[in-house]
Each structure stands twice: as C-alpha cells, then as structure tokens.
C-alpha cells in the first residue's frame with residue numbers, strides 16, 4: 276500500500292506533519308512518499324501540479340493532502356495558480372465523489388455562530404459531485420457576444436453540464452451512504468431555472484427507486500442555503516453538483532463551529548482517494564505553529580477506512596481525537612475559556628499519546 | 631403614475647392587500663391596476679405570465695408583486711410553472727439590478743438562528759445582477775455528450791455568460807449604493823474556476839477605479855457563504871451575479887431572522903421597478919390570515935422611493951412599520967414571548983393607523 280503525501284502551502288506542511296506522526300505510531304504496513312504541490316511546487320518546478328507529483332498520486336492507493344494557496348499567487352495566470360493542482364488531481368484521478376461531513380462536536384457547540392440548540396448533535400453528510408458541472412464543462416472562454424443584452428460586446432462564458440451516468444454514479448454513492456445513516460437523501464438542484472439540474476433531479480429520482488428504504492426529497496439550492504441556516508439538523512445526506520456543493524459544504528462546515536476539525540474524502544470508482552481537511556491553507560497563521568491538525572488527522576482516519584481498508588486503525592485515530600478533546604486540549608481556533616490552549620505539535624503529541 | 635399590482639399565489643393575495651391599504655391611506659396621486667400572475671394566471675389563462683399581464687407591467691411605472699408558486703404546479707412543464715412569470719418579467723422589463731437588503735431588526739434579534747451579538751445591528755445590501763448569467767444564457771438543453779467523462783451519453787447543459795456592459799452597469803449600481811452607506815463593496819466571484827467570473831472580477835475592478843472613495847474587495851463565493859455565517863456584519867454592499875446572488879441573498883435574509891420583514895426591488899435602466907417581499911408564497915399557511923405583510927408593505931415603500939419619487943411617503947411607511955414593531959405587535963412568524971400575536975389584517979390595520 277502506498278500513500279502519496281502532498282502537504283502543499285501555508286499551514287499544510289504543519290498539519291500534515293502531525294497526521295504522519297499519527298499514522299506512523301499505528302505501525303501499519305505502508306509506504307509514504309512526499310511531493311510538492313500548489314505554490315510550493317510552482318516555486319520549485321514552475322507548475323502547481325508537476326508531472327512527478329501527478330504520477331506519484333496516480334500510482335498511490337491514497338493521497339494525503341494538506342492545503343494549497345497564498346495571496347501571493349493571486350496575480351499568476353490561472354493555470355499556474357495553486358488551486359489548479361486540486362482541480363488537476365480531481366480530474367486526472369477521476370475523484371468524482373466528495374464526502375464532506377458537517378459535524379458539530381459536542382465540546383465545540385459554543386464555537387458555532389448558531390444558537391447551541393440548533394447545532395448540538397448536528398451530523399450531516401454532504402456528497403458533492405467533483406469532476407463534472409461547470410468546473411470542467413467545455414466550451415469556456417472569452418468571445419464576442421452574438422446574443423444577450425449587448426450583442427457585439429466582449430463576453431466571458433462557461434458551460435454547465437451533467438451526463439446521465441455522471442449523475443447516476445454520484446446518486447448511488449449518496450443513497451448508499453444514507454443507508455448507513457438515517458436513510459434520508461436531499462438532492463439539491465435548481466430545476467426551476469437550469470436544464471442541467473432538471474435533468475439532475477429526474478435522474479436522481481430514477482436512481483432513488485432502487486433504494487425504496489431511503490427517503491428522497493428535492494430542494495432548490497437557494498432554499499437549501501436557507502434551511503442550512505434555519506434548521507441544519509433536518510438534513511441527513513445532501514447530494515448535489517460540483518458548484519452548489521462547493522458553496523453549501525463550506526457554509527455547512529462553518530455553521531458547525533468545527534471547521535478546524537472537519538475532514539473530507541474524494542474518491543474515484545476504484546476507491547482510490549484524496550483526503551484533505553475542509554479548511555484552507557490559512558496563510559495568515561502559517562509558520563506560527565498554532566494551526567489545528569485535527570481535520571487532517573481525521574482525514575487520515577477516513578483514508579484508512581475508505582481507501583486502505585484499515586477500519587480498526589481508523590477507529591483508533593477517531594477515538595484518540597475524541598479522548599483528546601474530552602481532556603480539554605484545544606488549538607487556538609477552537610479554544611474557549613476553561614480549556615487548555617495547545618500548539619499544533621502539542622495537539623499531535625496528545626493524539627499520538629492517546630493512541 | 632401607474633402601479634401594476636400582481637398579487638400572485640399563496641399568501642401573495644393576502645399580503646398585497648395590506649400593502650394596497652397602506653398605499654391608499656397615503657392619498658397619493660396614482661392609479662393601480664391588478665392582474666393575475668403565476669399559478670393563478672395559469673389556471674385562468676393557461677399561462678403564468680399572460681400577454682395582458684406583461685403589457686400592464688411594461689406600461690406601468692412600477693410593479694407591486696406578491697409571490698408565486700405552489701407544490702401543485704411542480705408537475706407542469708417548465709414553461710407553465712409559476713416561477714416562469716418572475717423570470718419573464720425580469721427579462722422583458724430588463725430588470726437587471728436586484729436590491730436585497732439583509733437587515734436584522736432590533737426587536738427581532740432573538741428570531742435569528744445566529745447568536746445575538748453576531749446579528750444585532752446587521753445591515754447588508756446585496757446587489758444581485760438579475761437578467762444575465764446562467765439564468766438566460768444560450769445555448770441550453772439536452773443533447774448527446776461529445777466529450778466529458780461519458781461521450782455518447784445523454785446530457786443536459788446550460789451556458790453561464792456575462793458581457794462587459796452587463797457587468798459594468800451592475801457594478802456602477804453597487805458602487806453608487808455603497809456611497810450612500812459605509813462605502814465598502816465586496817464583489818463575489820469564482821474567478822479561480824470560472825472564466826465568466828474571472829472576467830467579472832476584472833471588470834468590477836476597472837469600474838471600481840471610478841470610485842476611489844469606495845473600498846472594493848473580492849471574495850470567492852464559497853468563502854462568502856462562510857463569512858456570511860461567521861461574521862455577517864463585516865459586509866456592507868455585496869455585488870454578485872444572478873446565480874450566486876440567488877443563493878447568498880436567501881442565506882443572508884434567513885440569517886437576519888427577519889425574512890418576513892425584508893423587501894426587495896428589481897430595477898431597470900429607467901428606474902422602472904418590480905417590488906416584492908424576499909420570502910415566497912408559503913402555500914402551507916396561505917388562506918389562514920396569518921402571513922406577515924410587512925415585507926410587502928416595506929417593498930411598497932421601496933417602490934415609492936425608487937420608482938415613483940415619493941421619498942416622503944416612503945419615509946412615512948417605514949417609520950410606521952418601526953412604530954408598530956416597537957409597540958410589540960407581531961405576526962406569528964416573528965412572534966416571541968412577551969409580544970402580541972396579530973393576524974395579517976390586524977398588522978395592516980396597525981400600520982395604517984400609525985400612518
């Protein structure tokens with residue numbers, strides 16, 4: 276078994292280092308190989324996703340990813356910007372199924388912007404399609420408008436699209452995930468405006484017939500954004516497209532107050548996967564040793580469970596994290612009066628000790 | 631001066647009736663003419679936006695709109711569904727500038743899902759472009775995929791697009807609105823992924839140079855969704871495209887806890903406008919006489935201010951609403967212990983009396 280380790284930029288290197296220490300203490304039988312990605316790779320090799328990094332990722336059973344990006348790359352041409360590495364990995368590895376749990380940890384209820392009673396016990400799973408939609412649709416670019424309000428004017432455009440098998444496979448993923456949870460799927464679309472999402476709704480409805488034990492409902496994306504704010508606990512599994520999923524999963528993660536704690540997994544059809552924290556590279560706190568490594572450590576646990584078939588080791592990490600939280604240790608992002616503030620490394624130490 | 635009154639479906643008729651009573655008591659010199667729209671128009675004339683209704687709206691100086699839609703129309707072909715009336719009015723009247731204030735009323739702080747300190751005093755203005763983007767871009771439809779992951783499969787697609795003059799005019803609207811407020815504009819895009827929104831960002835930046843007194847920043851839509859949840863008061867004016875604006879403005883409205891109170895205005899280049907509450911047709915409470923008419927009454931005030939040049943009358947409505955709230959009257963959506971629950975008509979009565 277081989278893990279490609281791509282720490283990336285900003286706090287990426289600090290948090291991935293802790294996840295690796297945790298993996299090492301489990302004494303499992305796998306190889307890890309590290310490579311540059313994002314801004315770090317651009318600086319060393321002139322590209323955010325160098326050939327060698329992509330090759331390593333493709334050959335590995337799983338990718339453990341930190342985070343990429345920094346304001347200093349904002350002025351680069353799009354193809355050289357750090358985020359392109361993420362998009363390139365998703366596309367080249369065919370990672371179409373993104374799992375983003377939005378969980379409110381019992382001890383962190385107070386850290387949510389929402390009132391405690393609205394988030395205590397919150398446990399939603401957002402299943403976001405990750406290789407289709409307007410992210411990759413062709414054609415796209417600039418041209419002279421031929422219709423619209425200002426024919427003859429300069430315009431930019433993109434293509435949103437989903438094919439039937441793309442929708443079917445992500446729907447199956449969502450229904451199967453729901454079976455292991457509260458057996459409810461909410462499919463989020465904008466069928467009242469978009470052809471793509473009328474089709475999405477139709478296909479998800481058809482796939483749903485194969486899962487009579489799972490309740491399916493449909494919600495417009497604007498309404499879903501409202502319901503997430505109003506009563507997030509009403510959701511179980513949300514399944515949606517790449518663009519809507521980008522927006523809703525970030526909103527949901529932030530709602531929990533636990534964003535520094537939330538892992539994510541992006542899988543392809545052969546369960547090869549990329550695992551990364553739900554938060555970003557946080558260049559403002561990079562190098563200070565204060566970032567929260569728990570989302571990355573929990574991403575490593577997801578990796579063991581989903582791609583490496585090491586359920587027991589995954590369980591051990593997850594209970595170690597719970598134990599550490601229960602003991603009152605907190606990095607500064609989740610610190611509150613009465614708890615003990617620790618550094619990135621101290622948090623890693625604590626998880627290692629708990630294992 | 632002529633107002634086209636389009637009450638629509640669900641609670642639409644009940645709330646518009648109260649707004650009309652309020653307008654009438656002001657004894658201003660204008661004509662009102664009512665027409666069917668949405669599901670009601672479909673049932674009577676076989677189309678949600680009949681010719682006669684569109685003609686009336688086009689000829690009027692302003693449209694006072696209630697709400698449209700009901701689950702019972704969900705199975706109709708798209709072109710006959712109630713929402714198509716809204717899209718048709720926007721397109722035919724060229725209503726490109728949508729103003730959606732997200733205000734947390736002092737007395738309603740407790741009704742927000744967010745903690746009181748995060749929303750007390752909240753006052754954001756979302757300026758949403760309303761006639762472009764993926765809502766109206768061509769081509770769109772179904773076809774056989776020629777590329778993507780499953781060439782040969784059935785697929786659906788839509789076109790996102792913005793031309794330079796479309797972006798310029800909505801940017802001007804946002805900067806001008808900011809000048810009357812806290813002089814800060816946040817332009818929300820997804821320039822890291824979409825050609826359309828890289829162009830959007832570039833053009834907004836250029837327009838911004840004409841407003842050196844207004845601070846401009848840029849935020850990705852996923853981050854904007856997070857920041858709205860985390861610290862909504864950091865925003866002043868948000869300007870964004872049609873699709874992102876749809877999602878963010880609903881999320882922001884719900885965050886305030888005041889959604890039953892929030893008006894909206896959609897204007898074209900000659901200040902002709904459509905005014906409607908930010909909430910929907912609420913078929914579940916229609917006919918019960920309990921809907922909150924205040925968002926519609928405040929929309930009528932916006933109409934007087936923006937399209938009919940009756941600033942004083944607008945002020946009178948707005949202070950009457952404040953007075954009524956201060957006196958403790960509440961419809962059930964905003965009721966809390968210690969306040970007096972009133973019906974739709976009683977709320978209308980109270981505003982009329984306060985004027």
Ligand SMILES: CC(C)[C@H](C(=O)O)[C@@H](O)C(=O)O
Pocket residue numbers: 358361362521822823852
């Ligand atoms: C960095 C960016 C391209 C990416 C996306 O939009 O998918 C990010 O926001 C995410 O959600 O992983």
Ligand SMILES: CC(C)[C@H](C(=O)O)[C@@H](O)C(=O)O
Pocket residue numbers: 467468497713716717876
């Ligand atoms: C009804 C629907 C077409 C509409 C939109 O998406 O614009 C609504 O959600 C709105 O925001 O006014």
